Each structure stands twice: as C-alpha cells, then as structure tokens.
Amino acid sequence: MPFVRVSMIEGKNKDYKGKVAETIYRSLRETFDVPERDKFIVIHEHSKDNFIYDENYLGLKKTDDLIIIQIFANNTRTMEQKQSLFLSITENLYQEVGIGKENLLIGIVGVGKENWSFGNGMAQYV
Template sequence: MPFIRVSMVEGKSKKYKEKLAEGIYQSLRETFDVPKKDKFIVIHEHSKDNFFYGENYLDLKKTDDLVILQVFANNTRTIEMKQSLYQSITKKLGLQLALDKENLLIGIVEVGKENWSFGNGVAQYI
C-alpha cells in the first residue's frame, strides 16, 4: 500500500493533475505489485514563494515545473523494483504531460507493515 505525496508549484490544470496521479498509479501497479483499487495519492500545490529547490543540483536542471514525489511504502521492494518504478514514472509523465525527466524528484520512504492502519484502529497488514 504505497501512499504518495506530490508537491509542485500551483497553477496546473485539473486534467494535468488527474494525468499525473493516473501515471503514478499505473507505474505503481506495473512495477510495485500494487493491487487494483490501492490508490492513495495526495497533491500539494505551493505558491512560488513557498517552493524552494536547487536549480542545478547534481547537474540536473530544475524549473518551476518540478514535481516532487514522496512514496511511502512497505519495506518489501527490491532495488530493481525501485529502479523500475523510477524509470516507469519518468517515462509515463514525460509522455503524458511532457514533464522533463530532470524535473522529477522521487524519494521512497520505507516502513514496516505494522505502521499502517486503513481504518477501524486496526493494523490490517499484521
């Protein structure tokens, strides 16, 4: 059950955000063995005054089109699965949104299965 937080500068259309979420979800399904209906994505929009980034960190050019993804997931995925996820999201968002591959930052935060409750005060995974 990955939970995705997306941060970006405000101003993109509803259609853009829908395609963004769907591209991320499809990549998760294809590379992370995420089951159908397991879709939890929150998009946070920030004014330019509240969105700071290194414009040329690691010699990668960033602009105000930067999309930052934070993926919270169980600590069960292999390095190969993570690399496949990075590649899949980058490719899909490049094709669907013309998002430059240098303007996508993805970080994975791994947690144990006991750290999730989907409701009713129960840790369903343990």
C-alpha cells in the same frame, strides 16, 4: 499499499493533476505489484515562494515545472523494483504529461507493515 504525496507549484489545472496522479498509479501497478484500487495519492500545491529548490542540483536543470514525489510503501521491495519504478514514473510522465525527465525528484520511504492502519483503529497488515 503505497501512499503518494505529490508536490508542485500551484497553478496547474485539474486535468494535469489528474493525469499526473493516474500516471504514477499505473507505474506503481506495473512495477511495485500494487493491487487494483490501492490508490492513495495527495497533491500538494505551493506558492512559488514556498517551493524552494536548487535549479541545477547534480547538474540536472530544474524549472518551476518540478514535481517532488514521495512514496510511502511497505519496505518489501527490491532495489531493482525501486529502480524500475523510478524509470517508469519518469518515462511515463515525460511521454504522457510532458514533464521533463530532469524535473522529477522521487523518494521512497520504506514502512514496516505494522505501521499502517486503514481504518477502525486496526493494523490490517499485522
């Protein structure tokens, strides 16, 4: 059950944000064995003053089109699955949305299964 937070500078239209979310979800399904309907994505928009980044970190040119993606997921995925996910999200967002490959920062936070509740105060994965 991944939970995804997407942060970007405000001003993108609804279609753009929807396409970003759907593209990330498809990549999760293809590389992380995420079941159908397991989609929880929140998009955060920030003013330019509140979205601070280094424009040339690690020699990768960043612009105001930068998107920061945090993925909270069960800590059961292999290194290969994680690398595959990074590549899938990057390639798909580049091809389908036009986001430059250098304008993506993606982080995965591994979560123990006992740390999820999907409602009713229950830890459904325990």
